[in-house]
Amino acid sequence: MTEKLKTLMDESSDLQFAAPDLDAIVRDGDRTVRRRRIVTGAAGLAAAAVVATSAIALTGGTGVDRTADPTGAPDGPVAEWAAGSVLHTQTGPVDVGHPVRAYVRTAAGYVVADDLGTVWSVVGGEVRQAGYVDARHPRLVGDDDTATAAWVDPGTEGRHLVAYDQTTRQATVLGPVADGAEVDAVDGGRVYLTEDGSVRVVPVGRGPEAVLDPPAAHASFLGWEDGVAVWWADHDGQSEYLVGRTEMQPVVIPNVRGDLAMLSPDATWVSLDADEPRVFDTSTGQQVQMDVDGRDFATGYAWLDDDTLLMVAGRSTDGPIELLVCAVPEGTCSEDPGSAGQLGTFADSPVGFALPIGSYLGDG
Amino acid sequence: MATRDRAAFAEFVSTRSGALHRAAYLMVGDVGLAQDLVQEALTKTYVAWPRLRDAGNAEAYTRKVITNTAITWFRRKGWYGEQPAADLPETSDAGHADDVAARTSLMGALAQLPPRQRAAIVLRFYEDLTEAQTAAAMDCAVGTVKSQVSAGLAKLRALLGDAVDLDDLMPAGGAA
Numbered sequence: 129m130t131e132k133l134k135t136l137m138d139e140s141s142d143l144q145f146a147a148p149d150l151d152a153i154v155r156d157g158d159r160t161v162r163r164r165r166i167v168t169g170a171a172g173l174a175a176a177a178v179v180a181t182s183a184i185a186l187t188g189g190t191g192v193d194r195t196a197d198p199t200g201a202p203d204g205p206v207a208e209w210a211a212g213s214v215l216h217t218q219t220g221p222v223d224v225g226h227p228v229r230a231y232v233r234t235a236a237g238y239v240v241a242d243d244l245g246t247v248w249s250v251v252g253g254e255v256r257q258a259g260y261v262d263a264r265h266p267r268l269v270g271d272d273d274t275a276t277a278a279w280v281d282p283g284t285e286g287r288h289l290v291a292y293d294q295t296t297r298q299a300t301v302l303g304p305v306a307d308g309a310e311v312d313a314v315d316g317g318r319v320y321l322t323e324d325g326s327v328r329v330v331p332v333g334r335g336p337e338a339v340l341d342p343p344a345a346h347a348s349f350l351g352w353e354d355g356v357a358v359w360w361a362d363h364d365g366q367s368e369y370l371v372g373r374t375e376m377q378p379v380v381i382p383n384v385r386g387d388l389a390m391l392s393p394d395a396t397w398v399s400l401d402a403d404e405p406r407v408f409d410t411s412t413g414q415q416v417q418m419d420v421d422g423r424d425f426a427t428g429y430a431w432l433d434d435d436t437l438l439m440v441a442g443r444s445t446d447g448p449i450e451l452l453v454c455a456v457p458e459g460t461c462s463e464d465p466g467s468a469g470q471l472g473t474f475a476d477s478p479v480g481f482a483l484p485i486g487s488y489l490g491d492g
Numbered sequence: 493m494a495t496r497d498r499a500a501f502a503e504f505v506s507t508r509s510g511a512l513h514r515a516a517y518l519m520v521g522d523v524g525l526a527q528d529l530v531q532e533a534l535t536k537t538y539v540a541w542p543r544l545r546d547a548g549n550a551e552a553y554t555r556k557v558i559t560n561t562a563i564t565w566f567r568r569k570g571w572y573g574e575q576p577a578a579d580l581p582e583t584s585d586a587g588h589a590d591d592v593a594a595r596t597s598l599m600g601a602l603a604q605l606p607p608r609q610r611a612a613i614v615l616r617f618y619e620d621l622t623e624a625q626t627a628a629a630m631d632c633a634v635g636t637v638k639s640q641v642s643a644g645l646a647k648l649r650a651l652l653g654d655a656v657d658l659d660d661l662m663p664a665g666g667a668a
Contacts, residue, residue, distance in 0.1 A: 133617045133618075134617055134618055134620065136598055137518055137598070137614070137617065137618040138514075138618070140518065140598055140599050141513075141514035141515070141517045141518050141618075142514070143514075143517065143523055145509075145510065145513035145514075145517075145523065145526065145527055145530075146527055147509065148505055148509050148527075148530060148531050148534050149531060150502055150505055152531070152535075153505070153531065153534050153535045153538050154498060154501075154538060156535045157535050157536075157538035157539045
């Protein structure tokens with residue numbers, strides 16, 4: 129036998145393969161491009177914001193009240209978003225003095241990662257340094273019910289898990305984590321962390337650490353709220369979400385793609401990542417019909433409360449990006465007036481923004 | 493390639509999908525999975541098309557996506573187990589039977605390698621990539637490629653035993 133290894137591999141792989149589905153590639157790719165364009169604008173704006181906010185940073189130290197317009201509180205619920213160094217909140221805009229690359233909400237305020245990887249705690253307009261995350265790929269999680277946020281600190285001595293209480297201003301190091309470990313959720317005094325294919329449940333205070341058992345083989349953990357977990361699983365090319373309490377049989381939501389899931393604060397509803405609104409009752413799996421007035425694209429990005437879902441939307445690739453405030457289960461949506469015309473378009477967006485999902489929206 | 497030129501992308505798919513499928517098949521050992529892998533990788537390539545600048549970059553990018561997606565799939569699904577080997581066809585041609593046996597043995601042995609070792613072997617000895625190119629495709633250091641290739645070849649030798657003389661199959665200097 130005189131064949132070389134390459135020749136043997138050549139012969140082993142000399143099989144008939146179906147031609148790639150070019151139409152499906154272009155369709156799926158265009159959807160991704162459209163959604164990413166929400167995002168690519170963010171880099172430009174963040175860069176501009178570095179310059180704009182440097183002067184602010186020089187004149188203000190930590191603990192400074194940066195509420196830009198304390199009298200500007202809106203009448204009803206509004207969309208939450210950030211551009212440059214300004215968070216747009218339910219009580220009006222707050223200038224945090226640092227470019228907002230990623231941020232989350234807690235019951236007490238907001239936790240922001242800037243473009244240098246510094247984490248800032250924002251409570252009532254007061255901004256305090258709280259720690260550090262990976263500057264390029266920040267990942268923060270916040271608890272709707274408490275003042276706790278969590279993240280992985282890259283550290284010079286190794287990566288470690290940190291929980292931060294915005295009320296006591298106390299950062300707690302919860303121990304080392306492996307490369308690639310990522311925080312998924314913080315809820316009820318526990319941080320949920322995917323590490324080496326397992327989901328660790330790490331108590332913020334005293335108590336034993338646990339590992340969360342998946343409801344199906346090869347399921348990926350997406351989130352946790354009030355005892356309800358969301359997993360994603362893939363069986364023979366068919367993907368599905370599994371939603372439910374660990375001690376019960378999960379609700380199965382089939383034929384969905386994506387890797388994001390947002391549970392409402394009381395875990396009654398879950399909004400899944402998609403190009404169209406996908407909101408489900410977590411106890412029955414029934415889909416809630418959302419009226420987005422014929423918009424070409426709309427997907428949930430955050431829950432303001434148990435019944436109010438925020439969506440990012442658009443009527444066309446060339447049209448403006450819109451933020452919607454939607455009522456669940458009524459399914460009614462209205463465009464957020466404060467962000468109207470501020471976010472650019474999906475096709476060509478010179479303006480960028482961040483959403484309170486804990487991650488940077490761009491490619492990094 | 494400054495814009496998302498569909499015609500140019502279609503030509504890239506037409507001319508390169510065969511080679512991409514074959515590499516994907518060697519990494520996952522299943523025709524259906526290889527097709528899914530290439531479809532997913534080409535979708536990501538289409539999204540990245542405007543910044544890839546030329547077809548060479550596009551192929552390198554697609555190969556990188558295939559490699560890392562294959563490794564991720566293996567990790568997620570725990571596909572470390574041996575793939576079922578096809579029955580040898582009956583033939584009176586002893587030489588042909590030897591060839592088929594060698595290919596079957598190789599695919600069975602590849603299926604038993606950890607995903608990163610398998611990817612490193614395919615990239616180095618099927619794709620003929622340098623260690624630096626393999627490291628770029630696998631998002632790792634050159635030293636990691638060396639250790640993965642070394643461990644992968646050692647395991648292949650142990651798995652193949654007398655069925656295939658791996659040393660005889662090695663390209664000159666290939667194991668370095």
